Amino acid sequence: MPEASESPEGCLAVPIRIPVRIVVLVLVVPVRMLWDALVVTGRFLNDTLFRPLGRALLWLGRAVFVLPFVGLWRYVAVPLGQALAWLGKVLVVVPLVGLHRYVLTPVGRAIAWAGRGAGAGLGWVYAHLLTPVGHAVTWVLRGIGAVLAAIGSGVYAAVAWLGRYLVVLPAVLVYTWVLTPVGHALLWCGKGLMWLVSTAVNGLGVALYWIARILFVLPALALWRWFLAPVGRVLAVVGREVLDALGHAWRIAGHVSLAVGRFLGTLLRWIFVEPVRWVYRSVLTPVGHVVRDHVLRPAAEAARSAGRATRQALATARETVRQARADVRRMLFGEPRRPAPVARREPSGREARTLGGSTTALTKD
Template sequence: MYGMDYGKHQVPARYEAGEGCLTTSIRIPVRIVVLVVVLPVRMVQDALVVAGRAVERSLLRPLGRGLSWLSGTLVVAPAGWLYESVLTPLGHALRWLAAAVFVWPWAALWRYVLVPGVRYGLAVPVVWLYGAVLTPLGHGLRWVYRELLVPAGRGIRTAVGRVLTAAFVRPVTGLWRYVLVPLALAAAWLADHLVVRPLGWLYREVLTPFGHGVARLLDRLARGIAAVGAGLWAAVGWLVATLVVAPLRSLYRRVLAPVGREIAAAFGVAWRVAGYISRAVGRAVVRLAWNLVGAPVAWGYRTVCTPVGHFLRDRIWAAARRGAVEAGRAARSALRSARETVRRARHDAWRALVGGAPQPEPREPKGPLARSLGSTTTVPSAAPEPEISPPGVKNAERG
């Protein structure tokens, strides 16, 4: 709406010749009606778009930045400090405690009790029993089976097989070969001559011709019914196409399609024209608002507020800031002097109450001197020292 770029749009091209008088007669009224209907909608949409952009630029972005900074200051930083300073050491302590209570005792029990017990109490005896007892016993049993039981079993199996063959197999074979097989052949011959051949003759000579005649009759009836149905269906289709489809097709092609096409084109043209009108109205409103409100406010800001602000900043605020800085420096110096005085007084009071370290005092240097300082007596059996004192002694005497 206000300053929006709609791009370059062109009016739809005219339809080709032969579109009819109905299309030409309804085009202009339809476009006028659609423009009247669409214009308020387009202006409301453009106004909402501009208002949304202004709210997003002036309110939502600063609010989002403030909420982000607030969350980072009040939530993320305390949470990070809590995690690094409290939760991490607490987690390490809990892990060490859990390992000391649950892991290390069971690991020690497994390593120093169960593994040696199973190894030396069960595995070693079982291995010795297998190698020293079970393996030789198995080898002996295998030799007995191969050398004694297998030959004896072969002889017993041959004898038992011959007895079973003479007692059961040969009688059953003779019964099958000389009794059951001849009876079965005789029964098959009788069934073939008394049942199969008569039934085959009946099927070939009677049932097959009768079935062929019935099938031919049914095929002729089906073809006649299909021809009648096809004719009826063609007649019904022709009636439907002539009385229903053709009028509907003509109505769609000559009335509905042109009307719908014109309405769609009218909506497109009206939407673009409404955009131009909305942009013009928006520019007029912006210019009117600038001339009535913005220009006076800008002139007042440049003419009145800016000089007053500069005067307050340079003459009053700068002097007040310098005075505040000097006052702060003086206050800090006074506080520093007061702290130093209090510290010295506290130190002196503490030394007076409990005593302090003894202060070193100047004294005579120890050594084999021929004569002590401040006296004229001479130490017996000592060589006389020079009367000139060392530099350290001179300084001690001066002090």
């Protein structure tokens, strides 16, 4: 039972589906087989060539670029920076701290003490000298300001009276009896002109609307409804079927490619791998065992025996040469002088000291 949410198929879907799937399957199978071959080749190259090459390049880059910079930073830059920091501390920081602590601080305190003394003197001068003088000057300036304010008030009143009767009243009369009627007339004329213009524009807009609707909109609507929409539906059905056919063909081509790959792998195994394995197991391994047991091991044993005999012969020759050299030395220079015996402080033999016993040299009766 199909689900209720699935859309019903049209009458074009069934006759289009089978031919399209056949054509697409014929076209997709070679592409899928080529794709699978490229994937296998790429994986083989990645495992055998690119990955080891990448690791080698990574190691080479680390050895050529990273390790020198790390060594330069660790053994050159860091010690140099520490040395410069120590020099900066010794040559700059410590002198500045000493200058601030032992020079600038005492000088600043002395200047502050002198400033406090000068401030006390200036305060006395301000309280007993400048304040009375300022009060006197303020009283004089207040009197002068009062006189000037009286004069300014009179002048302002006169100017205001003249401006009212010479400027304000004539301007009010002109605005009331001249400008207002003229403005009303101009406003009425402008309203009429705007009505005429708006009526003409509305009529022109309606005419252009109907002309555009008849010449463009209705033909475009008819073209969309009776031609483009049916053609679009047909193309949508064809496109959907082509996409479905591509999906089915790709999956079927995958199964075909897998079967072909397994067949080629089995064929390669029976033609090449199994014969090589049989030859290695049935021919090369027994031959190798025979060669190892009857040729290599006896040859190795003979080589070891020859080596031992050679080492013994060389040791005998060295001993003979050493004795001959000693005999020649005795014939030329005589017997070497033996050192004179020296009395030993420690008793020898049975008279030697023993720890924890009564037979030492000191306690022996």
